[in-house]
Amino acid sequence: MPPRKRATITDVAAAAGVAASTVSRAFTRPGRVNQHTREHVLAVAEELGYAPNPAARALESGRTGTLALLVPDITNPYFSGVIKGAERAAAAAGLTLVLGDTAENPGQEEQLVRRLGPAVDGFVLSASRLPDEQLRRAAELNPIALVNRATPGVACVVADFDSGTRQIVDHLASLGHRALVFLGGPPESWSGARRWAGLQAAAARAGLEVRRFGPYVPTLGGGPAAADAVIAAGATAVVAHNDMLAIGVMQRLAERGVGVPTDVSVVGFDDIVGAEFCHPTLTTLAERTEDAGARAVEAVVAQVLTRASEPPTRVLPTQLVVRRSTGPVHTAPPN
Amino acid sequence: MPPRKRATITDVAAAAGVAASTVSRAFTRPGRVNQHTREHVLAVAEELGYAPNPAARALESGRTGTLALLVPDITNPYFSGVIKGAERAAAAAGLTLVLGDTAENPGQEEQLVRRLGPAVDGFVLSASRLPDEQLRRAAELNPIALVNRATPGVACVVADFDSGTRQIVDHLASLGHRALVFLGGPPESWSGARRWAGLQAAAARAGLEVRRFGPYVPTLGGGPAAADAVIAAGATAVVAHNDMLAIGVMQRLAERGVGVPTDVSVVGFDDIVGAEFCHPTLTTLAERTEDAGARAVEAVVAQVLTRASEPPTRVLPTQLVVRRSTGPVHTAPPN
């Protein structure tokens, strides 16, 4: 198989009997060439299967028409929403979206930002694990928008965890719980910190006692360790860093004969797709992830177009979805 | 915020007091420069935060150091395995992996291949929805490897559906089922076709009757329609195109008061992460998705290095994971 040569702009120009610059303009500056020549050029290009070489284009113009979205763990269904939303918005803006997985690893994330940096028009960093300082530096080189992470001077869209955690605590309190345990996720997680802070504040208001365990890895695999700690502590209500962990906890609880919600109520964060078909179905705080992804892309696009001075922060509402994993406290050993 | 200028190779060269070519070689041809100068150059580069511009590099060398992995639906946990495996292999080869979502849409897929084509060193197309002809043409321009899709002349790695479907049928037959219904997915899906063909062959061998319903959309959302059809048909065993659909079916079945596996047994394909925590847990055919992703990347890398003449086809074993969604037939209305 001959590694066939890709048609270049010069090929098209020659075939169409015009100069390369005309071909270029036919694509990028429709008004700049005669309607008639333009059609001809486009037809010839189509016939030759010509597609402008993005590398060459980027070199001169600095624009690549590509946005990168980095997430800590593609595997986590939570990010599916962000991805979908970002894709929609990117498509609407005529941009190609590429995804990168940072494996929850700041080093990996930094490397991706460095390598991809010159090759994309901007970044959406979802749940970035990078320290503020590094984010700010990266933001100087590329337009950046953060999702569920706030850093002064960088555009970001975050979920309203204050209201969300209050909803959780109120729900639990109304079921008679007097204390709850928070199962923490990765220490670098900004939203993890916000969740914990919100929980503490809300609990103080409602007169609940709170403790924090962990950190645990925020996946199914983190479940057993967390669940065992919960059992040992005799908690009646636990709030997990995210749904994957919550589901892992419930699995382990079931394994150990602890009833949910009879013996302990479990709450997650994210409302991932599995939350509605795990067993029991999971009470969880839903975020508007698609919106978040879309807004973030829009923020990046805005920066590309106009170097806005003060990047905006947007707060998206959250909503507690009550399912079967939470219930009234059961005063242990039956009356 | 001044859109700070990125350091270029000339900046580094000037700062290090050498020629640009030396800087270039310090990075790409370690043996070609003096160990001493090389260290110096690298140090200066690091200090300036220099990262080679991939676009410029690609322009001259034709190599971008980037691989693209396209999947029909990032949201589907099935592809998580492929992605993980591909990432691992790409990292091992020193390549950056970017992901693209084709939204189950051949048009979108084609556009991505066109746009990304000149910007990457090769593609892994997972469950491609593109017609053979187009795949072959794309393969002329870029090294390509297919996952769960076979096209003559293009490298591919596929799951062993023949053995897999036989396992499913044997399992069902041994539970006393005499007939089964296949709930089809997207018509363009190659693996869907293979699954159906395998099922038919295996059923014929085992003396089972098979019918095919659908196509349904291979997500939770496809469940209700499929489940209702199953109920109407009075089937005792159904095999769904994939796990998402299977879980959606089970949800709907539960809603309509049909017991799984008491009244109907359900089997899926893929063994996604949710299969072990849905209710009941799902019997499903597991593929070695991570391996598949890794092998595919390796195949692409091999093509990049040596324009091999005959691209290989690799078949990966499959394995039926029996869980709680399948059971013995229950001769309906109780004895």
Add this chain to the structure above:
DNA sequence: CAACAAATGGCAAACGCTTGCCATGTGACG
């Protein structure tokens, strides 16, 4: 019909990097 403006096309210089080729310096060998 002259004078000028607008529309349109071409030329050539970048963009940041790689690489073939040449020039110089160094050590080995006879």
Add this chain to the structure above:
DNA sequence: CGTCACATGGCAAGCGTTTGCCATTTGTTG
């Protein structure tokens, strides 16, 4: 001490586009 080979660095020519500028054609206006 003269040759030669090798190691190392620099020069300059691209790679496929975009874009500022100029030349030409065409159309408008007085």
